[in-house]
Amino acid sequence: MSSADPQVETVVDLDAIAHNVRVLAEHAGDAAVMVVVKADAYNHGAVPVARAALAAGAAELGVTTVAEALHLRAAGIDAPILSWLNTSDADYAAAIAADVEIGVSSVAHLRAVERAARATGRTATVTLKVDTGLNRNGLSSAEYPQALRLLRELTDERVLRLRGMFSHLARADEPQHPANDMQRDRFLEAIAVAKDHGLQPELVHLANSAATLTRPDLAFDMVRPGIAAYGLSPVPEISDFGLRPAMTFQARIALVKDVAAGEGVSYGHEWVAPRATTVALVPAGYADGVFRPLGGRIAVRIGDRHYPQVGRVCMDQLVVDLGDNTAGVREGDTAVLFGPGQPHPQHWADLLGTIHYEIVCSPRGRVVRRYVGETAQRGGAR
Secondary structure, eight states, rough: OTTTTTTTEEEEEEHHHHHHHHHEEEEHTEEEEEEEEEEEEHHHHHHHHHHHHTTOOEEEEESSSSHHHHHHTTOOOOOOEEOOOOOSSSOOHHHHHHHHEEEEOSSHHHHHHHHHHHHSSEEEEEEEESSSSSSSSBBTTHHHHHHHHHHHHHTTSSEEEEEEEEEEOTTSSSSTTTHHHHHHHHHHHHHHHHHTOOOOOOEEEHHHHHHHOOOOGGOOTTTTTTTTGTTTOOTTTOHHHOOOOOOEEEEEEOOEEEEEEEEEGGGOOOOEEEEEEEEEEESSOOTTTGGGGGGGTEEEETTTTTEEEOOOOOOSSSSEEEOOOTTTOOTTTTEHHHHHSOOHHHHHHHHTTHHHHHHOOOOOOOOOEEEEEEHIIIIOOO
8 A cells, every 4th residue: 555545445356346256146146136225335435346247147125225226326336226214205207317216115105206206297216115014114914905906906007017026034043933834824924815916026136245155946027136245154153155255444553662571552551452462543433434343352454463452442443453563564465454364344243243245344434345357347346
């Protein structure tokens, strides 16, 4: 890195994204692949990730909000996009104008899309989200018949077009749990009831990352992976499935200094040097996404060595014990906080009692994102 490079950054390997999409496609068999790029592609960058995923064979993209979908459209991405988490006052007119497929989870949402379609004079494309047991977003069993009757009226009028139906699994990370079969059966029943109302979805989908990789019987017409596209196994206790983590979180060392034996380091002096040593100051802290409870519990990689982080993690910085610094670590060298290999985001997750999804979503604030790989060079990072 040169002196003009940012102090702290995430490096996203778009070749890893492409590789992971191909792995998922192999597991999906004949089913299409929708890559979920919600939450700015799990903090990897929605537009570059979307381009890389589509170039690698993904057929569609999934987001939560209309705003996320419009961001992709504004970048020139014309692949099918499904948006499934919006309130009744969302800008459905803009979604319809941009040919964004709208996931509908209630009669109120259906009415809102109807109003927008009538106002724009265009047919809105909708997908019904059915709650089969997660009891979060999705049409409830009590409201489902009313929604089908209304949808049938609106499709007959060509106000709406029903493209698909989908649901979301609650326990897919436990592949053999009976809840998965229960949700499959409820989903099949919901599809059958829709057909009884004269509604024929063009495609149906249920499988998330874990189900895509472990339950081929749940693939239906399309799979909907998220975290696996970013190279993190949804069931790490089973396998990594050949996935390649795409994000590296790293910082440039700001200072190297000697510390005498018996001197405390960082707030509260929770770590006291047991011997004369050398420490490195890494300019990344909890404002950048390094969780404060990790203080004194992690290591960072500098070159080909791992060094323990010592003392409290501060807002802007953390300290690493270099020992006698025989490797000659200097100011400006790169310290890897997590990435492919070790340290791995899963280690942070284990220490914090959370999941690696939260870890890769944590770098923020002053953290600059950079893209690498041949896919980036071919334009995927535009």
